[in-house]
Amino acid sequence: MSLTIDITGLPHERISFGPSPLAELGAALHALSEPGHHAGLHGWATTTTAALKPELADRLHEADFMWRSTRSDFLLPPQPRETLAEELDDLxxxxxxxxxxxxxEISCSTQYADGLxxxxxxxxxxxxxxxxxxxxGPRQYAFVERMLxxxxxxxxxxxxxxEDCxxxxxxxxxxxxxxxxxxxARHKTELLRRKGLVDAVAAVSGAMSLEQDAQGTRIVIDKLVHGRTHTEGSALTFLPTAFGRPHLIALHARGWQPVIQYPVSTRELAGTAPVETVKLRLExxxxxxxxxxxxxxxxxxYTTSELADAYGVSAPEVSRHLAVLRKAGLLTTQRRGRYVLHQLDVTVVARLGSDFLEAVLR
Known part of the structure; x- marks a missing residue:
């Protein structure tokens, strides 16, 4: 599963990187609503929440469906401005x-992306x-009723x-x-200019890749969702965020310019596995x-015969199970004379929980 952005024919000058105060505020509000997603922001979230006036905290709770699980599309501006006021004016x-x-879109329209x-x-x-x-709940119902x-x-x-936030x-x-x-943003822009889009996309996130073939050029984002959009007649905007990790958000609804909000590089999670690899390992x-x-x-x-003897099953059956574990990258294998020894790669297994969480939160 993945999100695909078709950028066939899009000139590089219509691909931009830039910070957005509105997008960053949306990311910060999400971190306040779901601090469990952002262990690295625990101190900031705790301090900020404690300092909020009760009236503002209550209003944030009332409207948080627009940023709690993900972000409403209007919180990801395709043309970043210098100030929040300018972006709110655009809005x-x-x-x-x-x-x-x-x-x-998030909690009240399950088919929003289809262009309803x-x-x-x-x-x-x-x-x-x-x-x-x-x-x-009644509070969100009242809010939606009021909005309509x-x-x-x-x-x-x-x-x-x-503005009060x-x-x-x-x-x-x-x-x-x-x-x-x-x-x-300047670094990614320079990378795009000097080395090209392949290197720029790779620098944004290891979960993104550029595919080029006879059908065109596509940015593919490794996520546990399926979606497709294109930049025909528009542009592509990348918004760096300091509050985003582990989320990689792509605005891909029909009729909207594609926008990607990506976490800036601090310490990249070492060895984060692709979604398909996580699925393979869990299975x-x-x-x-x-x-x-x-x-x-x-x-x-252990050798295959030792495992067969330990569990009272045939050597071919053990070999089939070992092949599944090996394909998932969970085994190390070494040859000792005429024997082949297998052992669990505990480092990879130890990362499985964090890799799974990274995949579902991305």
Missing amino acids: DRMDDERYVGAAL PSPLVDSHSRRRALDLAAAR ADPTGTRAWIRRLL DDAFFADTWRRVRLQLAAD AVAHPMRMRMCRNLARAS
Whole structure:
């Protein structure tokens, strides 16, 4: 599974890297809502939450469905500005149908990415949004009902909320991270200019790759979701974030310019495995016999015949199980004379939990 952005024919000058205060505020709000996703931000999240005035904390809780599980698309601007105020002004120019559809996309519109009509103009989408909001509780239902009845007033309320967050904590945070994000964006831009898109994409994230063939050129993002979009007639924007890890977010809804928000390099998680590799390894260790064999293989090296004797099964059956573990990259093998010894690679197995978490949160 993966997200694919078709960039066939897109000139390099329409690929841009730049920090966005609105996107970074969205990432920071997500980190406050889901601190368990961001162990490295625990101190910042604890300190910031403790300093919030109860009234602001209550309003943030009311609107957090727009950034708790992921980010509403309007929080990822395709044209980053210098200030939050400028980006909020750009947001104010968005029409109500587009804004409301994006605001409700995460928890109130499971088919948003397919290009369904806005709930402001389509009765089915409206009923669906209210039904899904009701399942989230009366508070979210009331918020969605208010947004559908008075989009202009609700949009003004959201802008004031974001401005109050800027006053309360984000302005200081942005001053501290802005230079780092700008430096990263300059580095990626220079990499694109000097070495090309392959190197620039690889530098953004190990979970991204560039594919080129007779059908065109595509950026492929290794994620546990499936999606496809293109840059035809638009551009591609990369937004660095200091608050994003482990998330790699790609705006890919129909009718929106593709935007990728990527965590800046601090210490890249060593050896993070692709999604398919994580799946292969989980399936390999889930089998009862292989799990029992791992008990031995974790303690010492064994030959096929020794394992067959220990578990009372045939050597060919043991070989089949060992082949599955080997294909998943969970075994080390060494030859000693005419014997082949197998042992569990405990370093790889120890990373399996973090690799799985990285895959599902990416």
